[in-house]
Amino acid sequence: MSLSYVTLPPPAVPAPFRLRALSMENVDGLGAVYSEPEVARSLNFEVPLRPETIRQKLVGDLDAMRRGESFRWVLCLEEDATPLGYMCLFNWTPKDRRAELGYMVSRKLWGQGVMKSLLPVLLRFGFEQMGLHRLEAMVSVHNPASLRVLTRAGFQREGLLRGFTAAVTGDGFIDMHVLSLLQNAWRAAAK
Ligand SMILES: CC(C)(COP(=O)(O)OP(=O)(O)OC[C@H]1O[C@@H](n2cnc3c(N)ncnc32)[C@H](O)[C@@H]1OP(=O)(O)O)[C@@H](O)C(=O)NCCC(=O)NCCS
Numbered sequence: 001m002s003l004s005y006v007t008l009p010p011p012a013v014p015a016p017f018r019l020r021a022l023s024m025e026n027v028d029g030l031g032a033v034y035s036e037p038e039v040a041r042s043l044n045f046e047v048p049l050r051p052e053t054i055r056q057k058l059v060g061d062l063d064a065m066r067r068g069e070s071f072r073w074v075l076c077l078e079e080d081a082t083p084l085g086y087m088c089l090f091n092w093t094p095k096d097r098r099a100e101l102g103y104m105v106s107r108k109l110w111g112q113g114v115m116k117s118l119l120p121v122l123l124r125f126g127f128e129q130m131g132l133h134r135l136e137a138m139v140s141v142h143n144p145a146s147l148r149v150l151t152r153a154g155f156q157r158e159g160l161l162r163g164f165t166a167a168v169t170g171d172g173f174i175d176m177h178v179l180s181l182l183q184n185a186w187r188a189a190a191k
Contacts, residue, residue: 008129035048123186139179
């Protein structure tokens with residue numbers, strides 16, 4: 001049987017958190033986190049975020065996960081299933097052993113080292129369970145916290161995609177950093 005969210009359960013993360021596979025049941029709760037203005041702005045969504053915009057995105061994500069193209073998890077507390085964030089390994093190309101990393105946590109958790117504690121678990125899952133050779137990430141030039149999270153974990157900046165995404169504000173285009181971490185470098189650093 002091929003690897004998918006059905007065959008690989010969500011990895012364990014440090015207390016007080018846990019991950020649950022994305023499901024229809026948590027789409028609305030996750031939408032509430034995406035709707036936090038600073039989260040929405042960081043991810044180039046409109047503010048205020050229309051419930052339909054995020055619902056369509058998450059239903060599309062769920063379909064991609066069910067097709068076996070990604071792993072997508074909702075972050076919550078061990079004792080409380082209310083969504084607090086979203087972690088994904090997506091655009092998975094098994095032939096090239098490559099995938100893209102995505103993450104988001106509720107504004108109320110920012111700056112407390114939450115991503116610092118979760119990222120090693122996501123990297124281990126990608127490189128060991130999925131057998132990835134390359135993990136990549138794209139980060140807006142307006143998102144220094146995310147750039148820091150990735151470079152601190154060993155990702156290398158490879159370049160800049162100029163004018164890559166239309167700003168939802170209608171105010172021009174956003175440049176994106178491209179970063180990657182290769183399995184060998186991760187292994188060497190994880191020893
Ligand atoms: C990016 C995000 C996941 C970071 O999560 P977090 O749990 O707050 O991250 P951490 O606390 O582990 O680390 C944040 C790091 O960024 C640094 N940082 C925060 N704001 C910064 C800024 N404006 N400029 C530079 N560095 C900044 C912090 O100092 C910290 O680095 P340090 O530990 O070396 O001091 C969170 O801000 C988020 O969910 N943002 C909205 C969604 C998003 O942008 N996702 C990424 C899309 S690519």
